[in-house]
Amino acid sequence: MDHQRHLQCLAWPQVEQLAAQPGSTVVWPWGAVEQHGPHLPLCTDGLFAERVLDAALASLDPALPILRLPLQSIGCSPEHRGFPGTLSLSPALLIELTVAVGQQLAAAGFQRLVLFNAHGGQIALLQTAARQLGLLSPELAVFPCFLWNGPEGIAELIPEPERSEGLHAGLAETSLMLHLAPQLVGQERPCDGTGLTIPTGWSLEAGAPLAWFSHNLSSSGVIGDARGASAALGERLFDLLVAGWRQRLDALLNSAWPAPH
Template structure:
């Protein structure tokens, strides 16, 4: 049941009396991984985002100093993935359903006495949902600190391992995700089906981009025939191992910082 998560760090393995008697609950870090079940091209399984989140978190929790109390909740594997729903197999929740799920999980964690909740999101289509839910939870419970974080934004070396084009335009099922999956679930990667496909280039004169400062809304079929937005042909397990080590080191630092975080009180 705990997958990549160390069993001693897996929240559901605790009993209710373990939680009742837990000391210093206001500083215990509770981490909710949030992924997606969605297409990732012909070479990767649907579970990529959920697997990456739990894989990175599990590695980080195994490295984390045992003196820092931190626990992983079971992953929310379904996400808001309607940008991919033209590709068979994608399962999507609405913004409202995902928000309600996050809110109710947060409320349950709060009732148990915890005051630090991390939303560890690994799907690029829903950071805004995490941010809005986090703000609403904090508005409702002023002493609950909620951290809406994206897995790939912890300090890591990934971009150093990619070509300049991939670092700029690779967004989905490309080198980084494929390499990391080769490290986490290599038997689920179909190397004979890897492809490279980038979105159409925007005119150099425009300020607009597919992602970034001034984006346009798109769905995957607008910019990709295969479901890949990047170059999966350059992926290797060696790169994946390095990405996993780097990302998990970054998350050790993030969890440590959240444990020591002291909210501002202006009652």
């Protein structure tokens, strides 16, 4: 662990000095404690967020003014309740948490906050929280982002129909976990929750999405096909994720955004 990038590992004068630098940025990784089928751990999203973020930060210029916060490991996961082990906080509580932490970072002098989220079920929630924080602390630019959105080349590695149907604990997530923490992956390779008949013009996540619950779609909790998962595919996915987020963070840190009013 690069302690110099972890805000909680620094003394307050170091934080004060870094926050005062132009473009000072804090990245807050977000995960979830939720079911990921019978073969992946509850911490899947949080583990991905931390491993990708730490690798991306390690490849940046050490002089750049960027720190990370500890992982927010419990998120908003009501769609996975009913499977033992899933823990979910309310949207109101997480918005309040984001605003409280963000306001204190702004008061310390930081100029940007990146909400680095790996749980698809809280994308819209963190976008809402970011806007609320922006209203109350307009001096802080807030960037809510999703681990799997942005880096190029990810979709090309996942064949159809898994690319469209593999929403949870399928080929991509199983492969990535096989690369990063194979000791946490069980022997099962489920294929579940696929081939669903969705009303024309609607979808589970893209376009006009449905407010779905995993227990209505899948008996195992998986929505996708993990049978072709491999550590080799996971390594390729990891490399693309790290390269993509390294590029985006570097571009942000070397920009003048937000422009002075």
